[in-house]
Amino acid sequence: MRLMNRRNRQQPPPPEPVRRIEAGPWAIELLPGCAYATRYVATQSAIGFAFDSQRGLHAIGSDRVQPFEAIPNGLAFVPAECDVFSESPRGGEYLRVVRTDGMALSGEHAFNNRIDPLATTLALRMRSALLRATAEHDWEAWALGLAERVKDHKAFSTHPNGSITGGRMRLLDEFIDTGLDGPLGIKEMAALLGLSEGYFMRAFKQATGKSPHSYLIDRRLAKARALMRDSSARLAEIAHVCGFNSQAHMTTLFKQRLGVSPAQLRGYSKP
Structure with missing residues (x-):
């Protein structure tokens, strides 16, 4: 849950x-x-x-x-x-x-x-x-x-998950989702699972094909995309709630990861 x-x-x-x-x-x-x-x-x-x-x-x-x-x-x-x-x-x-x-x-x-x-x-x-x-x-x-x-x-063949099991992935998701409005990093994620930072980074990349830092950005973007459906929320407010440094920072990452700006995506998503 x-x-x-x-x-x-x-x-x-x-x-x-x-x-x-x-x-x-x-x-x-x-x-x-x-x-x-x-x-x-x-x-x-x-x-x-x-x-x-x-x-x-x-x-x-x-x-x-x-x-x-x-x-x-x-x-x-x-x-x-x-x-x-x-x-x-x-x-x-x-x-x-x-x-x-x-x-x-x-x-x-x-x-x-x-x-x-x-x-x-x-x-x-x-x-x-x-x-x-x-x-x-x-x-x-x-x-x-x-x-x-x-x-x-x-x-x-299917890649083994190694040390990042489904249960550990669930813990990470819950931990990240409750802390997206503040600073999060590899140190905190590794400590949650009781792993060293170096081992955690290697195991996470092996299990998911992406780095922990990249995954954290993706979680921030996913939450921002969900909040953008609420037309009463300004993009600057959404950026703050999702832990981006600024609206400009969020926009840059949207364009880099999704190929579209937050304003454009909000326009495409309206019924």
């Missing part, structure tokens, strides 16, 4: 809309971070990519429902005709890529939490383009490239 402070006891603002584009035989969707519950039989194989850590319950290709922990930057795959049940009280931002022409994707086995640097690069490009609400990009090439990363090759 997420730890609460006086600020985040308020009802959260509505999530950003689902962003979708169709390009050639591909349909690409960016799903916002919010609670969800779904059950279906996959009519076609699908590629997924979790930008955020997620947790909940699922049963993939089985009738056994069990807890799941999705790590940030985790690549996932669901083959056609696979039974899927998944629910999460919080969810996380997620990219979903499917073919619309009936052609099956390579790969026979469902998986998640696969850390693949090239898949991360492609997914980040797709997210940035979807947030800018423009179709002038190499969508088909990106989708094909991502499809190559889900083939059943031993070289692409």
